[in-house]
Amino acid sequence: DQQVKQNSPSLSVQEGRISILNCDYTNSMFDYFLWYKKYPAEGPTFLISISSIKDKNEDGRFTVFLNKSAKHLSLHIVPSQPGDSAVYFCAANQGGSYIPTFGRGTSLIVHP
Amino acid sequence: GAGVSQSPRYKVAKRGQDVALRCDPISGHVSLFWYQQALGQGPEFLTYFQNEAQLDKSGLPSDRFFAERPEGSVSTLKIQRTQQEDSAVYLCASSLRAAGNTIYFGEGSWLTVV
Numbered sequence: 001d002q003q004v005k006q007n008s009p010s011l012s013v014q015e016g017r018i019s020i021l022n023c024d025y026t027n028s029m030f031d032y033f034l035w036y037k038k039y040p041a042e043g044p045t046f047l048i049s050i051s052s053i054k055d056k057n058e059d060g061r062f063t064v065f066l067n068k069s070a071k072h073l074s075l076h077i078v079p080s081q082p083g084d085s086a087v088y089f090c091a092a093n094q095g096g097s098y099i100p101t102f103g104r105g106t107s108l109i110v111h112p
Numbered sequence: 113g114a115g116v117s118q119s120p121r122y123k124v125a126k127r128g129q130d131v132a133l134r135c136d137p138i139s140g141h142v143s144l145f146w147y148q149q150a151l152g153q154g155p156e157f158l159t160y161f162q163n164e165a166q167l168d169k170s171g172l173p174s175d176r177f178f179a180e181r182p183e184g185s186v187s188t189l190k191i192q193r194t195q196q197e198d199s200a201v202y203l204c205a206s207s208l209r210a211a212g213n214t215i216y217f218g219e220g221s222w223l224t225v226v
Binding site: 004006032034036041042043044045046049089093098099100101102103104105 | 116118143145147152153154155156157160168203205207213214215216217218219220222
């Protein structure tokens with residue numbers, strides 16, 4: 001039973017537009033959420049995170065929004081660039097567990 | 113280097129062969145994780161170390177899988193009598209604190225069992 005779900009396996013966006021990647025979770029005990037980016041033949045790279053005490057965290061072109069009541073988070077990339085093309089993984093931590101649980105990933109393609 | 117280092121990057125093993133995968137975490141990082149990533153899937157947790165202590169090995173799929181971190185730094189994941197379903201990328205990650213929430217991955221060891 002997947003506790004972290006990324007229901008869209010792929011997303012295609014035009015360069016300069018906004019990319020929105022979605023993630024849902026089922027475990028209400030999760031209190032820290034992370035996004036990782038993965039290029040082919042490389043390991044996942046940490047991108048941005050958010051604690052459950054916040055509903056938004058921004059870092060340059062990347063913003064993560066958290067809706068605790070809906071158990072939903074999203075990653076916004078504005079503006080999207082071709083170099084953003086990668087697989088994006090959502091992950092969640094439960095306080096005291098330290099072990100992130102990952103979703104299956106969404107493949108983002110940004111067209112020039 | 114400053115990141116998590118894994119070796120070998122690529123390994124082809126014959127079915128039944130034993131393999132050992134090495135992870136050198138970021139210097140000073142207390143926590144070390146092993147994940148398995150099959151094609152088209154997300155990373156799946158295998159085991160977790162805090163310093164030399166293996167605190168959680170609930171994700172190891174069978175007793176053919178064994179991990180150690182004897183001096184609290186370098187870790188080795190060993191797979192005995194490999195089978196085709198063991199083919200995957202094995203990712204090592206580390207984090208600074210025992211309660212660190214952000215983990216940093218290495219590039220992975222790609223295992224193909226033929």
